[in-house]
Amino acid sequence: MSALLEVHNIHTYIGQFHILQGVSVTVPEGSITALLGRNGAGKTTTLKSIMGLTPPQKGKIVFAGKEIQGLRPYEIASLGIGYVPEHRAIFTNLTVEENLRIAERRKGDLKRKADFIFSLFPDLKRLYKLPAGNLSGGQQQMLAIARALVPDNRLLLIDEPSEGLAPLLVRELMSAIRQLSSEVTILLVDQNFQMTSSLATHYSLIDDGRLVCSGLMSDLLKEPETIRRYLGAVV
């Protein structure tokens, strides 16, 4: 498996704060890669840096063989990266349909993908014409992921999808993400280690804005000490 996305030693500042102090992530093509770390470790900032929303001052980001650091967010997205941000960021004053339609990069994207999206998230078909603000938290999360599926993306960046969802919904979400992984490569951030460890094939672990270690998820699970130390989770 070759790497679809390679983040080399990036440094990102927000205001005067040196948030990322050398983060590297490798996302092999076709994998689900988990970006692990505790609260405030810099996971969300890493995703935002990849998208160009908080552009890194130093370091290199290579997507599909092209250097993308310094490009504008819309240029980065147009190369085939879908972003599902923390707190969903769906457009509540638009209808569900408009939330999907706005993500079209070419005419007819939505038409081609509609069946696939509805097979993953059947609820959305029923709610298609409603304002997205009327949706429940879980439905909004589905919509946020569906929105990233409308154009032909090669990579999805998904940030905290299980946040605030009931356990039953988390299970539904997990099965959807698992189904997705046959179509696109995924870089996943989530506090729920149970969920990420069962989904992901690869991982990168960061702490205090620096890379700690990375590799196969199955190898990480053999090191409960590392997991306890950096994530506070017990396997």
Place this chain on the structure above:
Amino acid sequence: MKAYREALVSLLIILGIVVVVYWSFGVSKATAILLSGLTLASLYFLLGAGLSLIFGLMDVLNFAHGTIFMIGAYIGYTFFGNPRLILNTLPLFLTLSAGVMVGNLFYRWVGQQNFLGKQNRLLALFLGLIGCISLWWGLKRFPLRPLVAFEPTTPGGAIPTALAQEPLPNMVVRLVWMALSGLLLSLAIRLWSKGRERPVILHYYASAIVGLIFTAFLILLGRNVLEKFFLGLPVDLRFTLAMVAAIAVGAVLGALIESYFIRPFYGRPIAQIVLTLGLMFAGGELVKFIWGKEGRAPISGPSLFAASCISPNIFAWFREHCSSIYIFGRAFPSYRLFIIFIGLFMFVAITLLLRYTRLGMIIRAGVQDSEMVEALGINVRRVFTFVFALGSALAALGGVVAAPFVGVYPDMGGIFQLQAFIAVVIGGMGNYVGTAVGSLILGLARAFGDTLVTTGFTLPGMAQAWKASPAIARASIVLVMALVLLVRPAGIFGKKG
């Protein structure tokens, strides 16, 4: 139910005003007040719509908006009454922008060489200095006064020949200086900021440059013919062209302001506010410099609304084109109905744009979260520029339709901008429908307040009319705003409240 609450509240407020007005003044007088209110509301809306869209999408409080309204009014007024000024100055602007475009092309070559290394900024300063000098040479002793000193021409009349135009050879020299300064200045700016090159399609770009220069010379050489042509046009057509010219100037100004002044400061609201305030003052002084400190009386306007008679009803007006129409027994100026029509038309047009086009969808989404819109792969900066240009064009249109109603004067920008700001605040910052409703409430309140001053107010059973002092009329607007904000601190349609 919740979604309709705002609409219900605002409907109640408006209905309340209307009922009080009808109850105390009787049908014919009340209708006149309402129509006056609608006229004002329409102008407030044309200004406020842009303010609201720009604030909603870009979080920019644009204090230069009223200035664009005023410039629109002046441009339309001048185009209508004295095209000579525009025919003589337009070539200068065209060659200047052609020079800027050549400079951008040139930068692609210079920027790639990078032979100066760190001395880039020094070179930029040097080029900028020469650019300014050549700009000064280009504009030195331009005969602005005689070109501006005009009486509004009567329909079909000619401009007095005493107004001097510069001889052609001098003008050509000016054009060369302008092109040179455009080239140097744009090169200086690009070198200073070391901006990333934007990809351009070369042959479109080149043909645009050639087109600009060609047009500049065409206008210059044909300035006498063009002047005769414009003044010979039917008055209505001339007014329509004046509207188009003002809209175009407004749109171009808006796009320029956004891309050169606002764009470098996104995310720094204080800088933007100070900057647009500065533009407001600079624009006001520029207008005073070009057109003089004194205002000018309203022109007669398009002949559609100029025949000196009173039509018995709207349908008769379509045949007679009288300057007034009887509505419920009272004569009302027909041109003001036209202003109301323009306001309504623009409201509907923009509502349709926002609701049913992809661009409108992007704008609505961007109002909520423009960063997410960009992360979806949409060049949201380009949408910003478009919305800025659209809002400015609306303001300029407002200015030009206001000119035959209130005349043009250097304070009009500030005065109307303040009203429009209040309308936007009442409606809820950044909410488009809210702005329309706010304008409506404000216009009605203003007209009602004015009536209180001029004729007074009689409740049934009162022996004598109660007359308010003029201060009350002006205060009535602020009073309405205070009332609305007490009940809903974020405005009627505001998000939080």
